[in-house]
Amino acid sequence: MNWHDHLPAFLVMIPLLGAFLTPFAASFGKTARNAFFMLFMALTLVVGMLLCTATFDGGVLVYVMGGENFSLTLPSGMSYPVRILFEIDAFGSLLIFCISFAAFAGALFSIQYMDRFSGWKRFMSLYFLMTTGALGMSATGDLFNFFVFVEISSIASFGLVAFWRDKPESLEASFKYMLISQVAAMLLLIAIGSLYGKYNALNMGALSSMLRSGTLERVSLALILSVLAFKCGAFPMHTWMPDAYAEAPSGVTCLLVTVSQASFYGLIRVCYTIFPAVTQGGTVGWILIALGCMSMFFGVMMAVVQHEIKRLMGYHSISQVGYMLLAMGVGLLALSDGNSNGTVAAYGLTAMKGGLFHVVNYSFYKGLLFLCAGALYYATGTRDLDKMGGLARSMPWTAGMFAVAAAAISGLPPFNGFVSKWMIYESSFAVHPLLPAVAMITSVLTLASFAKVFQAAFLGPSKAKLVAVREVPYGMLAGMAILTVMTLLLTLFPGWFMDNFFENAARALLDRQGYIRAVLGGM
């Protein structure tokens, strides 16, 4: 046994330990506090990257907590796993990669961004907890633990959205998010409890091997699907998102983007791995496609008329999630079209790869856009685009990095956003020509929207009140630079990322038997 075997445990243990050690570390002063924050986030990033490497090389990683042996999934006499169990395949590790990167970049940015404010202990503890929740959601192989991690990330995010508690808007945004989230959490718990009541199992692999299509299963799937679609911001359940994204500190919003992606992971895992008996008919695929198209179109329509920069980006998040739902819905339809051996039609595999590519792209360029918005707020003291202008002269680095992210999210060639959208257009065309048409209209409106933001904030004459504005500190620029570099790498080497990441992740998602075998052995 070596320490590599315990990477799944370290993944959650490090940020969780960080959350509880924060008050202690913060008592040694500002430098120690910042060093502690960055050290733990860097360790989380390293573990996340090592896990990526391990799963892409070795298939599915399983880790059992609290057992006599961390690899013993079925103690003698047991038919199904009962302990807390992590199960990470290439699909899960893709999300872990995104979350750990975004968490690190957001933390680096926040060191100087949040320096003007008090409440650092609360901020750091909640930030660590939110990271723990998101990573746990992507790593767990157990439905109830998934619920627990959803709650950990949700409760931490309520606190972080309301971090500036002297602002009524922050409290309102947090309250709305909390209210609907708790209704959703109850429904999720009812669905999981129902499955447990019938099958006496909570392990995802075990459930997948047993689950048949019946009324209870269909109701459970509907509840889980709705709740996770709500969590990732699908229309018409998106209403919490613009408020929460706008009011949270920017480093937190960068992480919130990937937390919503962890919910997306759960949604896709449930549809592809646990409930294929129910999703085979094609209805669920069409539900995902419908949610995706509505999210894309209505999200961007709302975004294009906003003039509060983070709110505008919040609406764009809804439309970007729409692309992913569309892609994975098309993949699910193609899986229904495939034969009973679990093969998938070619357009479906392209859709899935495009959708997963878009998940990673979105995590990086959207996080970067929110950090740029934070930099503008830090420098100008406003989020209102009407009050900005001519900032490219005083903030050239921020302007440059914003331009990269805006071009990527708008799907301008040769940026990475174009490549993933192009794969989604191609594959969804095989289902119906209207689907890529909606996606392309959304892309055009996204470009229009970000052209407006760039023109309003960075171009034109400087505003009299903003003549003293200077570029943000290096620490904040470094946080943004990490995400810019990742966006550019995805732009320049899409073939490498496709071969080593997205292809493996899509195939892992389709390999349901492999996922089940990793826990239940030869059953």
Add this chain to the structure above:
Amino acid sequence: MWNQLDTGFGHWNVFVWLCFFVIVSGFVLWVRSLGRMDYKRNTDQDEIYWSGNEVPDDGAKISVPASSSYWGFRVAMEPLYAVLDKFHSGNASDYAGYFVVTVALIGLLVLF
């Protein structure tokens, strides 16, 4: 090839596009070089021409605010925006209601 991607439907090579941009940029710079060469910095030629009017000192007075951008689009789509604005009422009870109704609809679709 790290920069090349085949989707089964088509082919993408980022460096082909970058070469295209380099060639187009060269062409643009060549066209620019054909322009007038008598521009002088720090003279009246640097002054902003604003329809013959005096240029205000504050840039805010001569720029189109972001909230006015795409005004025509917004007016043309007014019926849709009226519905969308009403939908985003800001009322938490409404939002919880939308969620519950959507869950019910998805439930019906999955069930039948």
